[in-house]
Amino acid sequence: MSTKTAIIYCRISSLKQASDGDGLNSQEHRCRQYAAQKGYEVEAVFPDSITGGGDYLKRPGMVALLSYLDAQTEKDYVVIFDDLKRFARDTAAHIALRKELSSRGASVESLNFKFEESPEGKFIETIIAAQGQLEREQNSRQVVQKMKARVEKGFWVFSAPIGMKYVPAKSGGKVLIRDEPLASICAEALEGFASNRFASQTEVLRWLEAQPEFPKDKPNGTIRPQTVVRFLGKEVYAGLVSSKAWGVTLREGQHEGLISVASYERIQRKLKEGVYAPTRVDTHEDFALRGAVKCGCCGYHLTGGWCKGKKKKYPYYFCVNRDCEQKSKTISRDKLEGEFADLLGQLQPAPSLAKVATAMLSDCWNQRLKRAEEVAEGFRLEAEACEKQISELVDRIVDATNPRVIGAYEDKIAEAEKRKLVLLEKAAQTAKPSIPLESLIEHALKYVSAPKTLWESGVLELRRLVLKLTFSSHLSYTKTGGIKHPEPTAPFKLFNHIKQIGEDIMTPHPEFALAEGMVPRGRIELPTSSLPMMRSTTELPRPFVLPGISLH
Numbered sequence: 001m002s003t004k005t006a007i008i009y010c011r012i013s014s015l016k017q018a019s020d021g022d023g024l025n026s027q028e029h030r031c032r033q034y035a036a037q038k039g040y041e042v043e044a045v046f047p048d049s050i051t052g053g054g055d056y057l058k059r060p061g062m063v064a065l066l067s068y069l070d071a072q073t074e075k076d077y078v079v080i081f082d083d084l085k086r087f088a089r090d091t092a093a094h095i096a097l098r099k100e101l102s103s104r105g106a107s108v109e110s111l112n113f114k115f116e117e118s119p120e121g122k123f124i125e126t127i128i129a130a131q132g133q134l135e136r137e138q139n140s141r142q143v144v145q146k147m148k149a150r151v152e153k154g155f156w157v158f159s160a161p162i163g164m165k166y167v168p169a170k171s172g173g174k175v176l177i178r179d180e181p182l183a184s185i186c187a188e189a190l191e192g193f194a195s196n197r198f199a200s201q202t203e204v205l206r207w208l209e210a211q212p213e214f215p216k217d218k219p220n221g222t223i224r225p226q227t228v229v230r231f232l233g234k235e236v237y238a239g240l241v242s243s244k245a246w247g248v249t250l251r252e253g254q255h256e257g258l259i260s261v262a263s264y265e266r267i268q269r270k271l272k273e274g275v276y277a278p279t280r281v282d283t284h285e286d287f288a289l290r291g292a293v294k295c296g297c298c299g300y301h302l303t304g305g306w307c308k309g310k311k312k313k314y315p316y317y318f319c320v321n322r323d324c325e326q327k328s329k330t331i332s333r334d335k336l337e338g339e340f341a342d343l344l345g346q347l348q349p350a351p352s353l354a355k356v357a358t359a360m361l362s363d364c365w366n367q368r369l370k371r372a373e374e375v376a377e378g379f380r381l382e383a384e385a386c387e388k389q390i391s392e393l394v395d396r397i398v399d400a401t402n403p404r405v406i407g408a409y410e411d412k413i414a415e416a417e418k419r420k421l422v423l424l425e426k427a428a429q430t431a432k433p434s435i436p437l438e439s440l441i442e443h444a445l446k447y448v449s450a451p452k453t454l455w456e457s458g459v460l461e462l463r464r465l466v467l468k469l470t471f472s473s474h475l476s477y478t479k480t481g482g483i484k485h486p487e488p489t490a491p492f493k494l495f496n497h498i499k500q501i502g503e504d505i506m507t508p509h510p511e512f513a514l515a516e517g518m519v520p521r522g523r524i525e526l527p528t529s530s531l532p533m534m535r536s537t538t539e540l541p542r543p544f545v546l547p548g549i550s551l552h
Helices: 015-020 023-038 060-071 091-103 119-152 182-194 201-209 225-232 261-273 333-347 351-399 403-429 437-448 451-455 460-470 490-506
Strands: 005-011 041-048 077-081 107-110 164-168 174-178 240-243 248-252 293-295 303-308 313-318 475-478 482-484
Touching (some): 005 060, 060 091, 091 107, 119 248, 182 201, 182 261, 225 261, 248 403, 333 451, 333 460, 451 460
Parallel strands (some): 005 041, 005 077, 077 107
Antiparallel strands (some): 475 482
16 A cells, blocks of 8 residues: 655744744644654645635645646645644635645645535535634624724824834833834925925935935835825824724824824825926036026026037026027026025125024014913814814714715814814914024024025035025026026015114104204203203204104
8 A cells, every 4th residue: 555645734824923923833743743643754845824815826835735736746645734724714715725626636634624525524614614714704803893993092003104113002002103213204304395395295205215214115225206105195194093994084193293283284285286396307516506597588497508618518507498589598607606696695684683683583482472372272262163063063963864964974074173183283382382482593593694605515405405495486587687686585584674674774864864053952951851851943853763763
């Protein structure tokens, strides 16, 4: 009597079971003991560490086993497995897999079940396979129900996003926390897009690619554009959770977000409105003003390039609009960028104005702090109104029967919940800050007082920063008129306003100029006298006093 040849098949449901336990080895050991008792010779072992659901062809080990049987057609094998649940946990898949093995001349044996080809044996086998499917589906349902309940309580239950990680929570389960340094990188990218520091998704992508710690998802060390889209759309970064698949609306999470809800809303608004201002692929430090200066004749952006001379190449800016009368008429790079540097020099305020600006900002800051609590109370009252609206909508849903009406109410509830979260966040943010004003505006004052210095550094990133922070609109240039003065940003407007006030005060008004030979009143009647002051002449005018400014 010839010895039968056996193949062992082992399976666990997840890689975690393989790393935390000894399931595969235990199954193989038991199957080898069974084969030795039966007198079988074990020829191969095929393990699997995934469930594959109801499709056995998703299991690499089972696919390899079937391919092995196809290559060994001259032998009749016995396929041994530990338990019927390890074979398949889906009735249809169980029957189909039995047919696949039978068509290859292989029989099956289990340590915990005896296969019989009688009608009764097939019936029992089908019942046990159906029982395995029932258990699998019940387990899946329980897992989903528990995960849904966690989301409803504000816990994130999905894979931890980049920049965050799971730690055990005091109340049980796990909760997200910041994962540095990735958390700070993600926060800077998100806030940068929300505040228009990054004008487009492309700029966010390039900035993230420049961060060594941020994981790259392409073999060449770059990031896919779709990765940035998903990154910007994650509500978990704002401390929020939701699940459309489980019908859980957006709500406040149990974890601390990397950005505020208001910043998240600005990001989603930009994505929805389609504000995509792509950064030029050919942006180069040789032509820092490319894309920032428009032709004064047609409004097209000037481009830049090197023109070949007799002995060397020369850098020029020029317009490429076919219908423009200035088309292809070059502008020397040194000339255009020199005029731009002069413009920055004109905007650069005197050092003494910084002190005046700081004092003015301090007064405004103190006034704002006085109103902060009033504004916060207004936000809280509005949030309470949103909560009242949500309660009313919930009552209406209970009475509604039309699915479309119920869906409309649910959408309104979701919007009201989101609005309430934004209002509560704004109320919290209006509290008195822990950082003094001087520290907050220190870096801004340093920049405003030296934009020309940053431009002349020659660093492309600093030059692009100067363009973004100095002007609120594009520059315009003509060969005859030069650079048209664009609208500066708010800080430079403030300094210009302070400078203008100072010039107005120092310049005497012609209407109030003293006549030649007359003596000012203060030289005759002392201003500190308690007696009624008499004028030395009726021709002397009253002193000119600016509104809001005391002469004493």
